[in-house]
Each structure stands twice: as C-alpha cells, then as structure tokens.
Amino acid sequence: MKKVLIILLLLPTIALTQTKEEFDFVAPIHENVVAVKKGNTWGFIDADGHIIIDFRNDLVLSKTNHGNYPMFMDNRCLISVKKEGILYFGYIDKTGKTVIEPEFLNAQNFSNNQALALAVIKEELGRNEILGKNVIAHRCFEVIIDENGDIKSYLNPKGVNVVLDKKSLKKPPKITSKIISKNLYAVLNENKKWIIIKIDN
Template identity: 80%
Template sequence: MRKALIILLLIPVVALTQTKEELDFVAPMSEGVAAIKKGNAWGFIDAEGNIFVDFREDLVLTKTDFGHYPIFRNNRCLISVKKEGVLFFGYIDKTGKTVIEPEFLNAQNFNSKQALVLKLMKEELGRNEILGKNIIYHRYFEVIIDENGNVKTYLNPKGVNVVLDKKSIKKPPKITSKEISKKLYAVLNKNKKWTIIKIEN
C-alpha cells in the first residue's frame, strides 16, 4: 500500500516535468524567450520551457554581457543566408517565419520598431556587346527600416559602391551610423566627422 501511494504521488511530478538535455548553451530570458544551443544550431524556448523556434543554423548571434547568442527584439530575430558566397541578412518572427527576406549586406537588431541595415541597390548601366553581358552597378545605402522591411529613411543618400562577389565582400561591410534616440541618428561622413540627422516617424 505504501509503495502504491509513493508511486501515485510521483506520477504527477514526473508527468509535469519536461527536460531539455544535452544543450551547449542556454541564454537568459529576454522578451519572454531564451536562446538555446545544440551543436552548431540555435533555437528558442518560451517561459514554460517549450521549444517554439526549432534548432536552425541561420540565426545571427548578438554580443551581450552574458555571451554571444541570437536574440529577439520587437518580435524580430536576425538571420543570415549565403548567396553565391556573399552573406545577406533578414529577420524571422517568433513563429520562425521569415518576415523580412535576407537582402541586406548587414543589419542590426530592431529597436523602437526600427532597425539600421545596409540596403543593396542594383542598376543596369547598359550592355557590353563584345562580352554579351549587361553592365551592372551595385551600391549600398545605410537605411532605417520598419518592422515590415520598408525603408523609412536613407542616412547616406549617395551610397557606397561595391563589387558584389565573395572575393570583394569577405565579411559584411560595417554600419557606421548610430542611433542616438528614436528620432536622432549620428551619421559618419567621408571626412570622418559626425552629422546629426533628425528623422520623422
């Protein structure tokens, strides 16, 4: 009788306990979620310990006081994908769905429902009849996007010329502008001096 009573008392405890084993890293909770690592892949658990973004290898790590791991900000998490050897950045939401396609040469986490990214633009200047190829010109711009990926403001309207191949872009170009507040940004010009730009939301 005593054994049966002990077993009956243990069943609810065992039934309610869920464990995630063999994890290589567990991040602190942020926005109600925590990043977890297994091998080279990362996923996310909620406050109940349920995995809601399964393990994947395209999540971008952010440097924090507690280490390097992916994070959600404004329901957006950075992802990266290589296309022909060049890294492009986009965002997923908390369902794991890609909500902003990987099309930026670099990108930062969202803050106040907007993010700084390097938007790539392609322009065809004409055609080289001898080579039988179109002459394509690439340039990237530091821009502020909203949560849907729409450009709100160009911070460097002239842009920066870039050769779009893996030999020329071995690592993502740096984002030099800085957010000061939701409406103020500091933009570094060609003379290495700062300009303060006020944007309207």
C-alpha cells in the same frame, strides 16, 4: 484513501517536469523566449521550456554581457543566408517564419520597431556592345527599415559602390550609423566626422 495515495505519488513528477533536451548553452530570457545552443545550431524555447523554434544554423549571434547568442528584439531575430558566397541578412518572427527576406548586406537588431541595414541597389550603366552585356554597378546604402523590411529613410543618400563578389565581400560591410533615439541618428560623413540627423518617421 487510494486517490490521495495516487496524487501523492504523482506530485513529485508533476512538480519536477523538465525537458529531456540537453543544451550546450542557455541564454538569459529575453522577450519571453530563451536562446539555446546544441552543437553548432541554435533554437528558442518559451518561458515554459517548450521548443518554439527548432535548432537551425542561420541565426545571427548578438554580443551581450552574458555571451554571444541570437536574440529577439521587437519580435524580430536576425538570420543570415549565403547566396553565391555572399552573406545576406533578414529576420524571422517567434514562429520561425521569415518575415523579412535576407536581402541586406548587413543588418542590426531592431529597436523601437526600426533597424539599421545595408541595402543594395543595382544600377544599369549602359551596354557593352562588344561583349553583348549590360554594364551593371551596385551601390550600398545605410538605411532605416521598419518591422516589415520596408526602407523608411536613407542615411547616406549618395551610397557607396560595392562589388558583389565573394572574393571582395569576404565579410559583411560595417554599418557606421547609430540610432540615438526613436527619431535621432548619428551618421559618419565623408570627412569621418559625426553628424546628427533628425528624421520624423
């Protein structure tokens, strides 16, 4: 009888377990995790309510019908880090580990194990003997990356010149290309017209 009484007293506690954390925003569950906001920081909880990624300020928000919040797509979540006043984008996995270093000038969420990103390549154009310095230019390319961050294809092979300076890049350059399907992409050309490209990955 004593055991039954103890079980009956404990049952409400077991049935109504809850996290003691208070959140400012709770996103819908997606890929078995939930983005939660506290102040200006975001973290993730699992389907049981346990915090799996502690609160941090480098998670990138995605616009959805339910609000703006960070989200995992194909087990990757966007992060951004400021280096010398310029934002660079990368990705973490569901342990919070950085799996793609922040090196892209912009990036999008993954879809079908691929994502669109803006890669920067440094070119040495020569040397200025008077100043004793190498002349360097940077070109920006819209690329398709895989889940490891490796570039699989260049969507604008010529690229565009970009000045890596915080005054020139106050916000990330836009990605104009679109993923239509697993192998089909829409690319905006120099005439501001869309062309469809098929790439067999």
